[in-house]
Amino acid sequence: xxxxxxxxxxxxxxxxxxxxxxxxxxxxxxxxxxxxxxxxxxxxxxxxxxxxxxxxxxxxxxxxxxxxxxxxxxxxxxxxxxxxxxxxxxxxxxxxxxxxxxxxxxxxxxxxxxxxxxxxxx
Numbered sequence: 586x587x588x589x590x591x592x593x594x595x596x597x598x599x600x601x602x603x604x605x606x607x608x609x610x611x612x613x614x615x616x617x618x619x620x621x622x623x624x625x626x627x628x629x630x631x632x633x634x635x636x637x638x639x640x641x642x643x644x645x646x647x648x649x650x651x652x653x654x655x656x657x658x659x660x661x662x663x664x665x666x667x668x669x670x671x672x673x674x675x676x677x678x679x680x681x682x683x684x685x686x687x688x689x690x691x692x693x694x695x696x697x698x699x700x701x702x703x704x705x706x707x
Contacts, residue, residue, distance in 0.1 A: 594633070596616075596629070596633070597613060597614065597615035597616070597618075598615060598616050598617065598624050598626050598629055599615065599616070599617045599623050599624060599626070600615040600617060600618070601615075601617065601618070602618065612706075616629070640652060640655075643655070649685050650685060653682075653683045653684070653685055653687070656683055656687075657682050657683050660683075662680040662682070662683075662689075663680055663681065663682045664679060664680065664681075665679065665680045665707055666678070666679055666680075666707070667679075667680055667691070667705055667706065667707045668705070668706045668707075669689070669691060669700050669703040669704070669705050669706075670703055670704045670706070671700075671702065671703040671704075676691055676693045676698060676700065676703075677693065678691045678692045678693035678694070678698075679691070679692045680692075681697060684699060686699075687701075688700060688701050689701075689705070
């Protein structure tokens with residue numbers, strides 16, 4: 586039985602392109618860059634924590650399958666061609682969703698592989 590989980594989330598709030606390291610500028614963004622508005626970071630953190638609590642309750646009441654279904658619906662990744670880069674290899678294929686353990690299911694060269702970590706490019 587899992588007793589606890591440690592989750593790390595990186596969220597760029599008021600960063601400009603200049604603030605972002607050069608190597609991630611082509612991929613990274615921030616709330617400021619996307620909305621042209623400045624945000625109070627404590628308020629953003631509060632909203633994030635409130636939403637984590639909502640989904641934790643969904644997990645408790647309806648189970649992991651419902652969390653994965655909601656995740657898939659919001660991410661809109663099913664059927665999307667993508668490339669996943671890991672430290673020593675790269676996979677290119679079509680997303681078939683997320684399994685009950687949170688792994689990305691990628692159809693690569695006719696085989697279904699589970700991707701637990703990596704950089705995704707669409």
